[in-house]
Every structure is written in structure tokens, then in C-alpha cells.
Amino acid sequence: MALLLDWLSTAGILFIVASGLLMIFGVMKIINFAHGALLTLGGYTAYVVTQLDLAPWLSWPLALFTGILVGMLIEQFVMRPLYKRPLDAILATWGLSIIIGQLIVMTFGREVKFADTPLPGTWSVAGMDYSAYRLLLILVAVVLCAALTALLSGTRFGVKTRAVIMNEQLASALGINAGRIRFITFSLGAGLGTLAGTLITPLSSLDPAMGIPWLVTAFMLVMVSGHSMLSLMVTCVVLGACQMLVSTYTTPVLGGLSIAVLSALILRIRPKGFAYG
Amino acid sequence: MDNVTVAAPAGAQHTAGTTKIGWGVPILIAAGLALLVLGPWLFGGYLLSILIKAYFFAILAVTVDILWGYTGYLTFGHSAFFGIGAYAAGLMFLHQGFSGGTIALGLVLAIVASAALGGLVGWLSFYRGASPFFATVISLVLPIVATQALLSGGTWTGSSSGITGYETFAFSLETWYWISGGLMAVVGLVGWLIVRSDAGRLLTSIRDNEERCSYLGINVPRVKIILLTATAGVAGIAGFGYGSFSGVVAPELAGFVLGTELIIWVALGGRGTLWGPMIGAILISVATAYLSSSIPFAWQLILGTAFVLVIVLLPQGLIPLLIKPFGLHGQAGKIPELVERAAPETHAGTGPTALDMQGVTKSFGSLNVLQGINLNAEAGELIGLIGPNGAGKSTLMRCMSDGAARTAGSVHLCGRDIERRPPEDCVRFGLGRKFQNANIFETLTVAECLRMAGTTLEKPALFRRQPQLALPPYALEVVRKTGLDAKLGTVAQDLSHGEQQALELAMVLGLQPKIVLLDEPTAGLTKTERTQIGDVLSSLAHKYKLCCLLVEHDLDFVEEIATRTVVLHQGEIVMQGSFQEVVNSDLVKTIYSGAHPAGHEESN
Numbered sequence: 001m002a003l004l005l006d007w008l009s010t011a012g013i014l015f016i017v018a019s020g021l022l023m024i025f026g027v028m029k030i031i032n033f034a035h036g037a038l039l040t041l042g043g044y045t046a047y048v049v050t051q052l053d054l055a056p057w058l059s060w061p062l063a064l065f066t067g068i069l070v071g072m073l074i075e076q077f078v079m080r081p082l083y084k085r086p087l088d089a090i091l092a093t094w095g096l097s098i099i100i101g102q103l104i105v106m107t108f109g110r111e112v113k114f115a116d117t118p119l120p121g122t123w124s125v126a127g128m129d130y131s132a133y134r135l136l137l138i139l140v141a142v143v144l145c146a147a148l149t150a151l152l153s154g155t156r157f158g159v160k161t162r163a164v165i166m167n168e169q170l171a172s173a174l175g176i177n178a179g180r181i182r183f184i185t186f187s188l189g190a191g192l193g194t195l196a197g198t199l200i201t202p203l204s205s206l207d208p209a210m211g212i213p214w215l216v217t218a219f220m221l222v223m224v225s226g227h228s229m230l231s232l233m234v235t236c237v238v239l240g241a242c243q244m245l246v247s248t249y250t251t252p253v254l255g256g257l258s259i260a261v262l263s264a265l266i267l268r269i270r271p272k273g274f275a276y277g
Numbered sequence: 278m279d280n281v282t283v284a285a286p287a288g289a290q291h292t293a294g295t296t297k298i299g300w301g302v303p304i305l306i307a308a309g310l311a312l313l314v315l316g317p318w319l320f321g322g323y324l325l326s327i328l329i330k331a332y333f334f335a336i337l338a339v340t341v342d343i344l345w346g347y348t349g350y351l352t353f354g355h356s357a358f359f360g361i362g363a364y365a366a367g368l369m370f371l372h373q374g375f376s377g378g379t380i381a382l383g384l385v386l387a388i389v390a391s392a393a394l395g396g397l398v399g400w401l402s403f404y405r406g407a408s409p410f411f412a413t414v415i416s417l418v419l420p421i422v423a424t425q426a427l428l429s430g431g432t433w434t435g436s437s438s439g440i441t442g443y444e445t446f447a448f449s450l451e452t453w454y455w456i457s458g459g460l461m462a463v464v465g466l467v468g469w470l471i472v473r474s475d476a477g478r479l480l481t482s483i484r485d486n487e488e489r490c491s492y493l494g495i496n497v498p499r500v501k502i503i504l505l506t507a508t509a510g511v512a513g514i515a516g517f518g519y520g521s522f523s524g525v526v527a528p529e530l531a532g533f534v535l536g537t538e539l540i541i542w543v544a545l546g547g548r549g550t551l552w553g554p555m556i557g558a559i560l561i562s563v564a565t566a567y568l569s570s571s572i573p574f575a576w577q578l579i580l581g582t583a584f585v586l587v588i589v590l591l592p593q594g595l596i597p598l599l600i601k602p603f604g605l606h607g608q609a610g611k612i613p614e615l616v617e618r619a620a621p622e623t624h625a626g627t628g629p630t631a632l633d634m635q636g637v638t639k640s641f642g643s644l645n646v647l648q649g650i651n652l653n654a655e656a657g658e659l660i661g662l663i664g665p666n667g668a669g670k671s672t673l674m675r676c677m678s679d680g681a682a683r684t685a686g687s688v689h690l691c692g693r694d695i696e697r698r699p700p701e702d703c704v705r706f707g708l709g710r711k712f713q714n715a716n717i718f719e720t721l722t723v724a725e726c727l728r729m730a731g732t733t734l735e736k737p738a739l740f741r742r743q744p745q746l747a748l749p750p751y752a753l754e755v756v757r758k759t760g761l762d763a764k765l766g767t768v769a770q771d772l773s774h775g776e777q778q779a780l781e782l783a784m785v786l787g788l789q790p791k792i793v794l795l796d797e798p799t800a801g802l803t804k805t806e807r808t809q810i811g812d813v814l815s816s817l818a819h820k821y822k823l824c825c826l827l828v829e830h831d832l833d834f835v836e837e838i839a840t841r842t843v844v845l846h847q848g849e850i851v852m853q854g855s856f857q858e859v860v861n862s863d864l865v866k867t868i869y870s871g872a873h874p875a876g877h878e879e880s881n
Contacts, residue, residue, distance in 0.1 A: 031410070078585060078589060081589055082588070082589060085592070087351050087409070087413075088588050088589075088592060090351070090413070091351075091540065091544065091584075091588050092585050092588045092589060094537060094540075094584075095541075095581050095582075095584035095585035095588060096581075096585060098577060098578075098580070098581030098584070099578060099581040099582055099585065101577075101581075102574050102575075102577045102578040102581060103578065105574050106574045106575075106578070212533070216417055216418070216421055216533075219414065219417065220414065220418070223410070223411070223414055251429065253425055253428065253429045254429075256425070257421070257422055257425050260418045260421060260422070261418065261422065263418075264401060264414070264415055264418050267411055267414070268401055268404070
């Protein structure tokens with residue numbers, strides 16, 4: 001039972017962390033390397049909220065708002081000139097992550113920090129006590145997945161976005177403002193990144209480099225899953241299980257590597273990942 | 278193969294991109310070498326030891342530049358090979374002691390282990406149809422796996438603190454300075470010779486246009502794997518040197534952060550220049566060593582900001598900008614001399630059928646784009662493939678030239694079954710394909726593009742540039758008729774549309790193909806150019822006995838030159854025969870939905 005809950009919450013956390021990256025990759029075919037730094041930024045938002053003695057819940061909307069704001073700035077000033085050079089766009093986002101990371105270090109220092117949990121204690125599931133916050137994250141992941149799927153497939157914005165994904169030239173010719181779609185998706189993706197950072201912070205400590213290990217994992221999950229939120233969820237559940245089994249039965253070190261290595265092998269055998277098939 | 282000089286090179290014609298090399302280069306090289314020799318008398322001990330490390334990093338930066346700047350493979354993981362080299366030194370000297378034997382063994386191990394890992398990573402990263410993103414993704418995983426492996430090595434690898442306190446070379450700082458500087462100079466020189474050579478053009482071609490490379494018969498994945506293996510080996514040597522000098526090796530040397538720092542050095546220094554990344558690596562390493570104690574965070578912030586600005590505003594990097602006044606910019610080599618390569622023997626009608634397609638079908642799910650295509654073509658035939666839009670003409674061409682394209686059926690080129698083979702194998706069987714849009718190497722000169730076409734016939738020189746450029750007679754004819762022989766030094770993207778089309782045709786003919794596929798060769802050409810192409814194609818078929826197949830909408834053009842006309846409609850061959858038979862048949866009139874054949878109507 002504990003194993004099952006571990007598995008589901010691991011998958012949920014993976015989904016939360018990767019969804020913002022997928023949002024941006026899906027529309028722009030650009031990997032946002034600043035995602036790791038955005039996670040860190042979200043984590044420090046939670047820390048600020050804790051320091052100010054505000055209700056820990058407040059960190060969620062605050063992080064989302066900060067991320068969207070940062071995303072808007074990045075899109076306007078850095079990404080816009082680089083859409084024709086996708087590999088350079090990746091590099092520029094890496095440079096941005098250095099900048100964000102250093103600004104965080106200069107503001108908060110290098111020391112490990114902690115943030116309050118919005119939901120302390122445990123809940124009892126089938127006669128067993130389990131961390132309430134981890135259970136909450138499963139719920140958050142499901143809600144997030146449903147909301148994003150609804151946004152991308154049910155709304156006008158979603159239809160336009162899919163039009164841009166499929167054929168940007170045609171979409172532009174039909175009067176869809178592809179630039180604005182990109183602007184919105186990038187900002188939203190960045191916001192999801194910081195939100196994810198806030199959400200995962202109570203599970204561990206906080207330091208300026210906390211985003212980097214997550215970045216690679218999230219990156220591989222997105223590459224394997226293609227461009228739908230549902231397939232990302234499936235990927236997270238499958239690979240989350242692998243990670244958990246490997247960590248439980250061998251060493252956590254191997255567990256941490258399992259997602260990256262497995263994804264690389266999956267992509268070598270099925271270059272298009274799970275999405276088409 | 279006897280080569281006969283037929284055209285004098287346009288020696289006086291220094292077109293764009295072929296400015297003369299001024300005094301700037303020798304002066305800069307001399308200054309650099311002087312610093313390498315005189316360093317120990319100019320610099321203090323602290324700076325000297327920083328420079329020694331910086332030189333090892335500079336070697337690594339050069340290998341990354343060859344991979345990324347020249348070949349277009351963005352890698353974040355080259356640090357892993359450096360780390361392996363460093364650990365080979367550390368582990369060997371710590372566990373086996375320091376002696377002549379362990380030095381040699383350690384060095385061999387550094388090279389072999391890094392090169393083997395490079396080959397493995399290459400196999401994982403480069404295969405047919407792999408996206409460039411994928412290779413970059415693998416390069417991200419590599420240093421993370423490498424670091425974790427080192428961390429989990431327990432006391433044997435020293436875990437997170439690494440290993441230290443092993444005995445190593447008792448050289449003085451001066452000696453180390455000369456060793457590392459000398460090694461860097463040698464690597465730089467060899468790298469420079471290779472990227473300037475004919476083989477080096479291959480790397481740029483891969484960066485510019487992988488599809489064209491593959492349709493010139495070049496096995497792109499194999500070239501990339503070999504390149505990664507070789508650069509990994511060099512990185513291993515640099516790492517071995519670093520580990521031997523510093524006496525400390527830590528997992529960070531194989532890590533992701535160093536891998537990304539390398540990219541920053543190369544980008545700021547100027548990708549695709551070799552010396553730019555070298556200088557970038559040295560200057561930034563030295564600056565980091567001095568500034569990270571006084572303004573640690575601000576310095577990283579400045580680096581990050583500079584990196585973003587350079588990527589957005591100055592993709593060529595900073596140092597080329599500073600050096601421009603020295604006249605180093607845009608140095609192109611001598612223009613080679615055009616010579617004729619003896620045409621291969623032609624025996625029309627004796628060899629196997631040039632093209633033989635049986636029951637070829639292509640479907641996307643339940644939609645059949647092509648079904649049951651049986652088509653034969655002999656040497657000396659000039660076949661016009663016509664049909665309305667969406668009839669499957671282009672798909673049919675793809676099925677002839679790429680074994681993976683069709684769903685069912687068989688294709689034989691000159692008697693050889695193409696099975697599921699990639700385009701480069703089809704090219705080796707005797708196929709040449711000209712695309713509808715000029716598919717050339719945009720940043721190469723005309724001469725270099727033409728040279729690439731001969732890669733399968735003459736192994737390109739690894740360290741030199743051939744002074745002569747050999748082409749078969751019919752390719753020479755195209756080059757001369759269209760005036761390209763006067764523009765051999767011009768960069769391909771500066772040519773007009775018609776010239777680019779002619780260049781691509783000449784490249785395809787340079788392969789000495791037995792079957793030539795052309796997709797709408799007259800689209801967008803002027804009347805004169807159209808006549809020229811017509812003459813060339815006729816002579817290919819009739820004089821040189823090549824088998825030519827063209828997809829064409831211009832029915833007048835087909836009437837003028839084709840010996841046989843094949844009509845494709847809704848994925849099936851509905852008719853074939855002489856042009857007159859075809860256009861006068863009721864069936865074809867119905868297909869083109871009018872009483873008169875469409876092409877005639879338009880042009881009359």
C-alpha cells in the first residue's frame with residue numbers, strides 16, 4: 001500500500017514538474033532550459049512567504065504570478081528574436097537560467113533554507129498513515145492535467161494553439177496571431193514551472209541549485225511523451241514506477257538515473273516516443 | 278583515371294568571400310607562439326598554474342567547436358570524456374603507483390575508454406532519422422550518468438571529494454606550461470588543418486544540409502560517430518594531462534556544469550573558428566580564477582548575461598569581431614582548377630535494367646498514395662512522369678531513392694535490390710536525385726559544393742585541399758553552359774535561383790549516376806535556362822546513355838525531350854507511351870478534366 005502511494009505521488013510530482021516544460025516544448029519546439037531556474041525561483045517564493053509569516057497557501061498564486069511575469073519578460077526580450085534558430089534558443093534559456101540562479105544566490109545566499117508546508121500531518125488511507133501533503137500533490141497533478149487538457153482541447157485558445165503547432169504558416173495566414181499564442185504559452189509554461197517549484201519545496205530543502213536535477217528528468221519525460229498532457233501523465237506513471245522500483249530495490253542513486261537512461265533508450269528504439277503509439 | 282585540364286581557373290576572379298589573407302594571421306600566430314614559449318618568464322607562478330589548466334580546457338573547447346561550430350552537433354556532455362581522462366590518471370597513479378608503465382597504461386586507458394564511450398554515445402545519438410534535438414538530449418544524460426557513476430564508486434573513486442594525494446610527474450611549472458601549451462598548439466594545428474581540408478568541408482556540409490549529404494552517398498551517422506569517437510579520445514588526452522598536473526580529480530570534471538561552460542566559452546569565443554573558442558576558454562578560465570574570489574556571484578552573472586546577449590545579438594561570438602581589423606575575416610582558399618574526369622564506360626542495353634519497380638505501394642494508414650506501381654526504365658531513356666497534383670509523383674520518386682519510403686513492393690536499381698536501405702546506399706547503386714527546391718550547401722562555395730559530390734568516388738583529403746576539381750564531362754558541361762565556372766569561389770547562397778538549380782544538377786551529375794531523378798527541373802527558370810536544361814538532359818540520355826526520369830508539369834518541355842511519357846493518376850500508372858499517344862488519349866483528357874491537354878492550352 002505504501003508502495004502504491006509512493007508510486008502515485010512520485011508520478012504526480014514528476015507530472016507537476018514536467019508540465020510547464022511540455023507546454024513550451026509542445027507549441028514552440030523549444031526546450032526551456034531556464035525551467036530548472038524557474039523551479040528554484042518558485043521554491044524561493046515559498047521561502048519568502050514563510051519568512052513574511054503569511055499563510056503558506058499564498059505561495060501558490062504568488063509563484064504562478066511571478067513565473068508568468070518572468071516568462072513574459074523572457075519571451076519579449078530574449079526568445080522572440082530566436083524562433084528561427086531553435087538550438088540557439090535553447091542556449092539562450094540556459095544563459096537565462098545562470099542569470100536567474102545567480103540573482104537568487106545574491107539575494108538569498110548559498111545556504112540551505114526551508115519553507116513551511118501548507119498541509120502538515122498525515123492522512124489515513126486504508127488504515128495507514130501517509131503524508132497528507134504528498135497525497136495532496138497527487139490530487140493537484142490530476143487537477144492540473146485535467147485543467148491543461150481542457151484548456152488545450154476545449155477552448156478557443158486551445159484550438160488556435162493546436163493550429164500553430166500543426167502548421168504555423170497556415171495558421172498565420174488564417175489570421176491567428178502566432179506571436180501572441182507563443183507569448184501566452186511561454187508565460188504560462190514559465191508560470192507552471194515556478195508553481196511546480198513551490199509545490200515540491202515542502203518535500204525537501206531549498207538551495208540555489210535545486211532545479212538542475214529536476215530539469216534533466218523533466219526534459220526526458222517531455223521528450224518521451226510528445227505533446228499531449230495525457231501522454232505526459234502516462235509517461236510519468238510508467239517511468240515513475242521504474243524509478244521507484246529501482247530506488248527501492250537497488251540504490252537511490254540508480255533510481256535517480258533510471259528515468260534519464262530509460263528515456264534515452266526508449267527514444268533510441270522508438271524515436272517518436274509514446275505519443276504516436 | 279586520367280584527368281585532362283579543360284578549363285583554366287578563373288584566377289583573377291576574387292568574388293565574395295575570397296579576400297586575400299593579409300599580414301594579420303602570421304602576426305597573430307607568431308604572437309601566440311611567443312606567449313607559449315616565453316610564458317614562464319612573463320607570468321608569475323599563480324598565473325602560470327592557472328594557464329596550464331586553461332590550456333587543457335582550451336583543447337577541450339577546440340573539440341567542442343569541431344562538433345558544434347563546424348558539424349552542428351550541440352553537445353553538453355563533452356566534459357564526460359575529459360573527466361574519464363582525468364580519472365584514468367588519478368586512479369592509475371593512486372592504485373597502481375606511479376611508474377613508466379602506469380603512465381603509458383593510464384594514457385592508453387584514457388584514450389581508449391573515452392573513445393569507446395564516445396563511440397557508444399555516437400551509436401545512441403546518431404542514426405537515420407534522429408533529430409538533432411535527440412543527440413543533444415543524449416549529451417545531457419551522459420555527464421549526469423558519468424558523475425553518478427563516479428559518486429557511487431565509494432573509496433575507489435573517492436566519491437564526492439574525488440581523489441587526491443597520488444604521486445605524479447615531478448615536473449616544474451615551466452615544463453608543465455610548455456607541455457600543455459605545446460599540446461594545445463598541436464591540437465589546434467591539427468584541428469585547423471582538418472577543418473580547412475576537403476574532408477573538413479564534409480563537416481560543414483553536414484551542418485548545412487544533412488539530407489543533401491545523404492543523397493550524395495555520404496553515410497552521415499557514420500561520419501558523426503567517427504568524429505565523436507575521435508574528439509572524445511582527444512578530450513581524454515586533455516583530461517589525462519589535467520589530472521596529472523593538478524594532482525586532484527573530482528566528479529565535477531565530468532559534470533554537466535563543465536559541459537555547459539564549454540558551450541559558453543565556445544559561443545563567446547566564436548563558434549566555427551577554432552581559435553575563437555581556444556582564446557575564449559583561456560581568457561574566461563583566467564578571469565574566473567581571479568574574479569571568483571573578489572566578485573564571485575557578480576562574475577557568474579556577467580558571464581551569463583554576456584552569453585545571452587551574444588547568442589541573441591552576435592551569434593558569431595565576440596572574438597571574431599575584435600580580430601576583424603586584422604583581415605582574418607572570411608578567408609577562403611584558392612579556387613581549384615576544373616578538370617575532366619573520364620566518363621565511365623557506357624554499354625546501353627547490355628547491363629541490367631536501370632530501374633525496376635514491382636508492385637510498389639505506399640500507404641498512410643488506410644490511404645493508398647501509390648498502389649501496385651510496375652515501372653521499368655532502361656539506360657538511355659528519358660521518361661517524363663506527368664499527372665495532376667496529388668497523383669503521387671513525388672512519393673514515387675521518394676520510393677525510388679529511399680528504401681524506407683515504400684510500404685510494399687520491390688525496387689531494383691541497376692540490378693540491385695534496395696531493400697530497406699537508406700538514400701546513401703541507393704546513391705551508391707547508381708542513383709542521383711535532384712530535388713524541386715535547390716538542395717545545396719548554402720555556406721559552401723560552388724567549388725566546394727561540387728567537390729562534395731565526388732566524396733563517394735574520391736576519398737577527400739584529410740589535411741589538404743586538392744588543387745584540382747575533377748568532374749565527369751556532362752557535369753562540366755552544365756557548369757560551363759550556365760556560367761558557374763566563373764563563379765567557383767562564390768558562396769552558394771549568393772547565387773541566383775537558376776544558378777542554384779544548375780549547381781544542384783551539376784552536383785547530382787558529379788556523382789556519375791546511372792539513373793537521374795529530377796523533380797520539376799524547369800520550375801521557376803527563365804526561357805534560356807529552360808532550353809539549356811533541355812539540351813543537357815537530352816545529351817545525358819542520348820550521348821551518355823544515362824537513364825533520366827523527370828516529374829514535370831510543363832507538358833511542352835516533356836514533349837520536347839521525353840522518349841516516353843508515364844501518366845500517374847490517383848496513385849496508379851494509368852498509361853504510358855509516346856507523348857502524342859498519351860496526350861491524345863481520351864483517358865488523359867478526362868484526367869486533366871478538359872477537352873484539351875492542359876499544358877498546351879496554357880502555353881499557346
